[in-house]
Amino acid sequence: MSGHSHFATIKRQKEANDSARGKVFSKHSKAIAIAIKSGGNADPEMNSKLRFSIEQAKADNMPKINIDRILERASEVKNIEEVVYEGFGPDGVNLMILVATDNKNRTSQEIKNMLEKGGGNMAGPGAVAFNFDQLGQVVIKKVDNGEEQTLRIIDVPGVVDVEDVGEELEVYTVPQKVAEVKDTLISLSFEVKSFALVMKPKSTVSVTTPEKVKKIMAFIENLDDHDDVQDVFTNVDIPDDVALQMDAE
Numbered sequence: 001m002s003g004h005s006h007f008a009t010i011k012r013q014k015e016a017n018d019s020a021r022g023k024v025f026s027k028h029s030k031a032i033a034i035a036i037k038s039g040g041n042a043d044p045e046m047n048s049k050l051r052f053s054i055e056q057a058k059a060d061n062m063p064k065i066n067i068d069r070i071l072e073r074a075s076e077v078k079n080i081e082e083v084v085y086e087g088f089g090p091d092g093v094n095l096m097i098l099v100a101t102d103n104k105n106r107t108s109q110e111i112k113n114m115l116e117k118g119g120g121n122m123a124g125p126g127a128v129a130f131n132f133d134q135l136g137q138v139v140i141k142k143v144d145n146g147e148e149q150t151l152r153i154i155d156v157p158g159v160v161d162v163e164d165v166g167e168e169l170e171v172y173t174v175p176q177k178v179a180e181v182k183d184t185l186i187s188l189s190f191e192v193k194s195f196a197l198v199m200k201p202k203s204t205v206s207v208t209t210p211e212k213v214k215k216i217m218a219f220i221e222n223l224d225d226h227d228d229v230q231d232v233f234t235n236v237d238i239p240d241d242v243a244l245q246m247d248a249e
Helices: 007-016 021-039 048-059 064-072 104-117 147-153 175-187 210-224 240-248
Strands: 081-088 094-101 121-123 132-141 159-164 168-173 192-201 229-234
Touching: 021 048, 021 064, 021 081, 021 094, 021 229, 048 064, 048 175, 048 192, 081 104, 094 104, 094 210, 104 121, 104 210, 132 175, 147 159, 147 168, 168 175, 175 192, 192 229, 210 229, 210 240
Parallel strands: none
Antiparallel strands: 081 094, 081 121, 094 229, 132 168, 132 192, 159 168
């Protein structure tokens, strides 16, 4: 079991408290549309990517009627593409920006402008991607110190690592097994808080003051608010002492 920065936890708490549920549902709608297009059909039983996207939408309390409407109009789905942009943010932090767009040229220019305005810049293909692994992630509620849970989880097929992040444990899986691991953990009576495909950094940049953390968080939140952005992954590391300072504020 390895340790972890507090950045992902802070980001999840921010998203959980976000009142703009329409933005969350819009992201799920695009993810479902992309899954239909890439999987070739609108049948979750025949399209594993679609099934996963629907499960995520339901976990975020997206109304069933909204999901059914997308499935019923599958033939009308716009030509939405998945694109990953690489870049650098304040203090040289690495950024992997996942977007769903029907106009790559427009989105690319808008993301480039946002990066530069915030003190970052767009990077070429591979300049940042080499520092990230694509993995599945299942977040569960930690009980006591988490040691007993970790011992039970680490032998579950598909699990590659477990990280302690305070009140939660992040369970990392091979990408193809994330839904299966999630179901297994639920069957073992673990409380699953969220599950997703993520990009996990191999090396991190330590941000040593609350002021810098807030600046980077604001920068990433601004990117995340763009209509086409589905998610933003970074290699920010927040040391324990800085996290404690922020909690005390």
